[in-house]
Amino acid sequence: MKAELLKKEGINVSFKITVENDKFKEAVNKAYNKTKGKYNIPGFRKGKAPKVVIETQYGKGIFYNDAIDMLFKEVYPQAIKELNLDVIDRPSLDIEQISEENGLVMLVDVQVKPEFEVGTYKGVEVKKEEVKVSEDEVELELKEMATRGARLVSADKALESGDTAVIDYEGFDNGVAFEGGKGENYSLVIGSNTFIPGFEDQLIGKKAGEEVEVNVTFPEKYHAPNLAGKPVVFNVKVNDVKVKEIAEINDEFAKDVSEFETLKELKDSIRTKLEEQAKKSVEDKMKNDIISKICDNTEVEIPSAMVEHQLDNLIMQFNYQLQYQGLNLKQLLDMSGKTIDDLKDERREDAKKGVKMTLVLEKIAEVENVQISDEEFDAEISKMASMYNIESDKLKNTLREEEIEGIKEELKIRKVVDLLVENAKLV
Numbered sequence: 001m002k003a004e005l006l007k008k009e010g011i012n013v014s015f016k017i018t019v020e021n022d023k024f025k026e027a028v029n030k031a032y033n034k035t036k037g038k039y040n041i042p043g044f045r046k047g048k049a050p051k052v053v054i055e056t057q058y059g060k061g062i063f064y065n066d067a068i069d070m071l072f073k074e075v076y077p078q079a080i081k082e083l084n085l086d087v088i089d090r091p092s093l094d095i096e097q098i099s100e101e102n103g104l105v106m107l108v109d110v111q112v113k114p115e116f117e118v119g120t121y122k123g124v125e126v127k128k129e130e131v132k133v134s135e136d137e138v139e140l141e142l143k144e145m146a147t148r149g150a151r152l153v154s155a156d157k158a159l160e161s162g163d164t165a166v167i168d169y170e171g172f173d174n175g176v177a178f179e180g181g182k183g184e185n186y187s188l189v190i191g192s193n194t195f196i197p198g199f200e201d202q203l204i205g206k207k208a209g210e211e212v213e214v215n216v217t218f219p220e221k222y223h224a225p226n227l228a229g230k231p232v233v234f235n236v237k238v239n240d241v242k243v244k245e246i247a248e249i250n251d252e253f254a255k256d257v258s259e260f261e262t263l264k265e266l267k268d269s270i271r272t273k274l275e276e277q278a279k280k281s282v283e284d285k286m287k288n289d290i291i292s293k294i295c296d297n298t299e300v301e302i303p304s305a306m307v308e309h310q311l312d313n314l315i316m317q318f319n320y321q322l323q324y325q326g327l328n329l330k331q332l333l334d335m336s337g338k339t340i341d342d343l344k345d346e347r348r349e350d351a352k353k354g355v356k357m358t359l360v361l362e363k364i365a366e367v368e369n370v371q372i373s374d375e376e377f378d379a380e381i382s383k384m385a386s387m388y389n390i391e392s393d394k395l396k397n398t399l400r401e402e403e404i405e406g407i408k409e410e411l412k413i414r415k416v417v418d419l420l421v422e423n424a425k426l427v
Helices: 021-038 051-058 064-082 135-148 251-257 263-296 304-324 329-336 340-367 374-388 392-398 401-422
Strands: 002-009 012-019 092-099 103-111 151-154 164-173 176-189 211-217 231-245
Touching (some): 012 064, 021 051, 021 064, 021 103, 135 263, 263 401, 304 340, 329 340, 340 401, 374 401
Antiparallel strands (some): 164 176, 164 231, 211 231
16 A cells, blocks of 8 residues: 655645556455345355356446455555644545556545644643632522522413413414414413513413414524415414512521521631632633633634534534423524524534634643553542542543543543643733
8 A cells, every 4th residue: 555645725735546457456446345245146046156257247347346345444544654644534535547457546635633833831821810709609599599499380461481381282374274283281481582582472471261362473494384484374373371489588588598507607618619619610711711811812714524523512502402492403493493503503603712722722731741640530430430520540441442542532631721720921
């Protein structure tokens, strides 16, 4: 196998892989042995037809695609190692030459990590903020605790923003009910913007037992083409109006929601927790400010492949967050009229910033020759094992090579961030 670099323009690289005819013949024979059972040739039992007979029946190159697949998995990693390429995307493959007599020549296009010089990263000036927790913040946390523990109770009142309407509804397009537009005893929080824009506003002021005709228009980019941009009518009946019943904040409340006997003890605990959170928040902000300043001082081409991968991760994390709330991504898209592409566009700039930050921190790790010792890796595995409540050795043995490398890279990034903080100027 021979690898030859053809062109390198920024992050876009083209190279050639040449496979000798003997090696290609061997791959074709392997492809024949692997797939010969698929062919029915008159006069031969299935899987017993000679290679030359199958080639005569189906064409000389019948086994070439399978042979290329086998070879590429073998020679591609060798080629990028030989050419010292740090690839970040799936390669695009084209065949320049192929025959058992002359061998195989493949042309490969791929994106690689950009080459760049990181801006000044030591001595970055950053403001150090004080950790403060006010009495108002403690009171607000208490109120939120009470709100979280509130019960929903029926109320004889008109709906307001923040109330929960229990409704039956059915949607009609020009008098015809449409699929997915019907629900019974659905609990809708007014002001949550769960339904199509304008739907919830038209329920404000209604009481239990009342019926209302809600006129709305579906978004132009709604996922169902037959409804996109269309004005429709929902017949809605309000079955119940519910409001939150919040407990009085006193010693009894403290006993009910915590292990403390008095409200004062609960407040002291809340203050300690808020101070710890505030301290971490201040430290995180300081780290982010340092990294942001370094990124602002660094010019680097952002690979589109890395941005798309980052977007996929962001959407996956968003879906996990929705699941904790009892929803999923499809339900949200259905209710909001958005598409996956809309969500990606909303997060694209964040994804670009995230990719640039990763590239810059990795570059600093390279320049500073940051390494992870076996002791540091084992300590991290112990933390993870404790979190998952399993033995360290058992966890370590289940990790794949790429997972081990991922953990080490994460540890490197942490060490780099610590280095940046140590060398920053606090003003």
